[in-house]
Amino acid sequence: MSAHHQPQPRKPLPDGFLDDVRALLGDRLQLGEAIRAQHGASETHFEPALPDAVAYPHSTEEVVALVKLCVAAEVPLIPFGAGTSIEGNTIPVRGGITIDLSQMDAILSVNAEDFDCTVQAGVRREQLNEHLRDVGLFFPIDPGANATIGGMASTRASGTNAVRYGTMRDAILSLRVVTPDGRDIRTSRRARKSAAGYDLTRLMIGSEGTLGIITEITLRLHGIPEAISAAVCSFDTLEGAVDTVVQSIQIGIPLARVEILDDLQMRACNRWSKLDYPELTTLFFEFHGSQSYVEEQVRTVKDIADMNGGGEFRWSNLPEERSKLWKARHEAYYAAVNLRSGAIGWATDVCVPISRLAQCITETKADLDKSTIPATILGHVGDGNFHVVFSIDPNAPEEMAEVETINARLVERALAMDGTCTGEHGIGIGKQEWLVAELGDAVDMMRMIKRALDPKDLFNPGKIFAL
Amino acid sequence: MSAHHQPQPRKPLPDGFLDDVRALLGDRLQLGEAIRAQHGASETHFEPALPDAVAYPHSTEEVVALVKLCVAAEVPLIPFGAGTSIEGNTIPVRGGITIDLSQMDAILSVNAEDFDCTVQAGVRREQLNEHLRDVGLFFPIDPGANATIGGMASTRASGTNAVRYGTMRDAILSLRVVTPDGRDIRTSRRARKSAAGYDLTRLMIGSEGTLGIITEITLRLHGIPEAISAAVCSFDTLEGAVDTVVQSIQIGIPLARVEILDDLQMRACNRWSKLDYPELTTLFFEFHGSQSYVEEQVRTVKDIADMNGGGEFRWSNLPEERSKLWKARHEAYYAAVNLRSGAIGWATDVCVPISRLAQCITETKADLDKSTIPATILGHVGDGNFHVVFSIDPNAPEEMAEVETINARLVERALAMDGTCTGEHGIGIGKQEWLVAELGDAVDMMRMIKRALDPKDLFNPGKIFAL
Numbered sequence A, B: 001m002s003a004h005h006q007p008q009p010r011k012p013l014p015d016g017f018l019d020d021v022r023a024l025l026g027d028r029l030q031l032g033e034a035i036r037a038q039h040g041a042s043e044t045h046f047e048p049a050l051p052d053a054v055a056y057p058h059s060t061e062e063v064v065a066l067v068k069l070c071v072a073a074e075v076p077l078i079p080f081g082a083g084t085s086i087e088g089n090t091i092p093v094r095g096g097i098t099i100d101l102s103q104m105d106a107i108l109s110v111n112a113e114d115f116d117c118t119v120q121a122g123v124r125r126e127q128l129n130e131h132l133r134d135v136g137l138f139f140p141i142d143p144g145a146n147a148t149i150g151g152m153a154s155t156r157a158s159g160t161n162a163v164r165y166g167t168m169r170d171a172i173l174s175l176r177v178v179t180p181d182g183r184d185i186r187t188s189r190r191a192r193k194s195a196a197g198y199d200l201t202r203l204m205i206g207s208e209g210t211l212g213i214i215t216e217i218t219l220r221l222h223g224i225p226e227a228i229s230a231a232v233c234s235f236d237t238l239e240g241a242v243d244t245v246v247q248s249i250q251i252g253i254p255l256a257r258v259e260i261l262d263d264l265q266m267r268a269c270n271r272w273s274k275l276d277y278p279e280l281t282t283l284f285f286e287f288h289g290s291q292s293y294v295e296e297q298v299r300t301v302k303d304i305a306d307m308n309g310g311g312e313f314r315w316s317n318l319p320e321e322r323s324k325l326w327k328a329r330h331e332a333y334y335a336a337v338n339l340r341s342g343a344i345g346w347a348t349d350v351c352v353p354i355s356r357l358a359q360c361i362t363e364t365k366a367d368l369d370k371s372t373i374p375a376t377i378l379g380h381v382g383d384g385n386f387h388v389v390f391s392i393d394p395n396a397p398e399e400m401a402e403v404e405t406i407n408a409r410l411v412e413r414a415l416a417m418d419g420t421c422t423g424e425h426g427i428g429i430g431k432q433e434w435l436v437a438e439l440g441d442a443v444d445m446m447r448m449i450k451r452a453l454d455p456k457d458l459f460n461p462g463k464i465f466a467l
Helices: A017-028 A033-040 A060-073 A125-133 A149-154 A200-204 A238-250 A263-273 A291-307 A319-330 A332-337 A354-369 A397-416 A432-439 A442-453 B017-028 B033-040 B060-073 B125-133 B149-154 B200-204 B238-250 B263-273 B291-307 B319-330 B332-337 B354-369 B397-416 B432-439 B442-453
Strands: A053-055 A077-080 A097-100 A107-111 A116-120 A172-178 A184-186 A213-220 A227-235 A257-261 A281-289 A310-316 A344-351 A375-380 A385-392 B053-055 B077-080 B097-100 B107-111 B116-120 B172-178 B184-186 B213-220 B227-235 B257-261 B281-289 B310-316 B344-351 B375-380 B385-392
Touching: A017 A053, A017 A060, A033 A053, A033 A097, A060 A077, A060 A097, A060 A172, A060 A184, A060 A213, A077 A149, A077 A213, A107 A125, A116 A125, A125 A149, A149 A213, A172 A200, A184 B442, A200 B200, A200 B442, A227 A238, A227 A291, A227 A319, A238 A257, A238 A281, A238 A291, A238 A310, A238 A354, A257 A263, A263 A281, A263 A319, A263 A332, A263 A375, A281 A291, A281 A319, A291 A310, A291 B291, A310 A319, A319 A332, A332 A344, A332 A375, A332 A385, A344 A397, A354 A375, A354 A385, A354 A397, A385 A397, A397 A432, A432 A442, A442 B184, A442 B200, A442 B442, B017 B053, B017 B060, B033 B053, B033 B097, B060 B077, B060 B097, B060 B172, B060 B184, B060 B213, B077 B149, B077 B213, B107 B125, B116 B125, B125 B149, B149 B213, B172 B200, B227 B238, B227 B291, B227 B319, B238 B257, B238 B281, B238 B291, B238 B310, B238 B354, B257 B263, B263 B281, B263 B319, B263 B332, B263 B375, B281 B291, B281 B319, B291 B310, B310 B319, B319 B332, B332 B344, B332 B375, B332 B385, B344 B397, B354 B375, B354 B385, B354 B397, B385 B397, B397 B432, B432 B442
Parallel strands: A053 A097, A077 A097, B053 B097, B077 B097
Antiparallel strands: A107 A116, A116 A213, A172 A184, A172 A213, A227 A281, A227 A310, A257 A281, A257 A375, A344 A385, A375 A385, B107 B116, B116 B213, B172 B184, B172 B213, B227 B281, B227 B310, B257 B281, B257 B375, B344 B385, B375 B385
16 A cells, blocks of 8 residues: 555656746746745655646636646646645645645635625635624635635545535535636536536546646635534543434434544643643534524533433633634644654544444544554544544654554445545545545546546646556 | 427447347337337427337346447437436437336335435335335435436436435435446445545536436435424515525525415416415425424514515425425426416526526516416525426427527526526536536536547437537
């Protein structure tokens, strides 16, 4: 499972290519080592690979021009947002030009009456929510990191709110995309639903930049609920925590968020975010609705937690307390990595049918306990999706090998339960062999689509699958 | 806008082809005129075109064998469910073999704990809901007709519950598909979400049989709500009715169903279904939730309706009363067509951002009022989606021409409002030029995908676009 660590073939840029790009972008074409290194690294354990240059377009028209230059010169191009992806999704394994969309960060329109907005790909989710607050709306998808909307679309991100509000698949009404043949298309109109032809919107979502460059996104928004209540509850057993969630969902409680953190993750959070929660398996809840409906939800879930060995509910009804709680959850990845000083993170995620979740987490926890490498479990338990974060020594190759073996067992366990090798991180570099194990011949259908749309394999080459 | 009425080229079946199919299916290959006519007609005004034969497979393996025979012999094949589509989606315009999946009607598994089930493509939605009732679950997508799940997937159907529960896009976890190269693939696993590669599930949903044959579907289910309440309310003005819905959604009421029927449609329903509702613009509502939450929703919506000129709420809280109400709604199409005896139906639908819905419906109503052809408006007003049903004289070509002109104005009106030319009927034969008007170059991207996956253009050829 380490083919992805082999170097990939790189070709030198053709003569005159950079001059052509500079004529287009001026000093928004950057060749400096530091900037290239920043765009060649990732948040996790993957070996970096530097792009030959980094381009910062300011408009879809500039992206079209860039694409045409790259395709004519057969130069790979890698769309880049905030660089917060987990599976090496933006590493330029064959070199080429990284197209950094972070300067395309305009919020183009907000249609409050229609609960939608249109943004450029480089807008970040926190920026968007700050902008929306005054009109009483919010954008619910929250993968933790302050990612760009374009990056979140490209990896089909989801996160803590998905149990109630869905994933990027559900959140997007329409995309503006620059295709490999240099067209500037919109995949859909602004209507809530449509049966007009193939669902190019969904085809692009999760395609990790391999089929085109997303430059604008029209998003569905939601009204800020009248009442929001958050709570933390510890459990004696992992099964008790998972069963609480499963039973709550089964009787129809529309949990807005429900996150599981295992004992080690709670210790890491306490240390990193200076908190004093019990270091036991813990659920973080959030409830949305009218005042009376939230109260009804809370009563029911408390009863269910009681029956499953849950402890006291610690409430955070004030916005600043809630922020503190969710800040701790958002910092959980860094907290876990920093369980050892000088360590780097190795993160994986799977998603299984919810009836299999308790078993999958319990078996995984037992497997982790056999290793000396610190590893935490945290997850979006309402979706059946959870993460394992390993804190590994970057100078100990045997740790990398051990983690790959544990990860292989985790993914095989999830696949045997009719689950998926990745709930929300995407395939990137790290999950390519698992994609084939999961979907078999369907991957060939993906390849046929890729070859048809990007015959020269220039758009984020080497990601999702080798062509 | 009538290119679709021109005859398409047909090739005779190659020698020996039918013998090969008969060797596979025996008397489940049918050549009789009546059966071919049944599969060559449609529910609406399109000119029929007969298939050369109709095949009734019983398994995915038989579908694979059929596909291989058809592709080798270059014979078109048209997947067929219940034949209830509206845009001529199953008419074999170039002849070939209609593959009728109605005998593949097994419910393969129900995973009550995971709120999902897997069915063969020929299962009908009413059959599925009867099967599910005992486990307290239901499948919410309801396009009116008792369609097959496979057909509903192929046209991205939605209907009355979509405002709360989404469309077929949201309802499907995974598909089993026979591809044009004869592979038998699954597009996804049974996990609630996944970021594993391209979203082939969504690519197939709404592709109208042009990219493969769906043989099995894994569906998301929902718990039957603790309380269900339905109501009917008349309004003096169309705007009052639409504004009631828009304002209810904007303050966060999770309406389970909300249907608009105009005055003429109410007259048609009264006559056809023997009812006594006021013949005014009317909303049909349904509310789902816990007892107290439903009561809260109802109180709020009544207040909003009052402010917008709504009359009394007529309640149907008993299941049999609710069934009567929704039966009338489901029969609305036939009621509308039968406003004139001997008439046939000509149906269209558009969907616009909800802020534009009142204007779109009002302008359309004014346009319809100028014509002598009876035409009703009914729609899924919570989604911004509405239908117009014309009751036309099949022997009066000038009526067909007039309706095409009115439809053109309707679609142009919707597109000018950033809406779509079809919210739920699909493109089929009837909306092909409008698809291009709506999405421009994006249609070329669809064509590239079609050519890559079905290079001989054998899967439901002539639908969605001409290659």
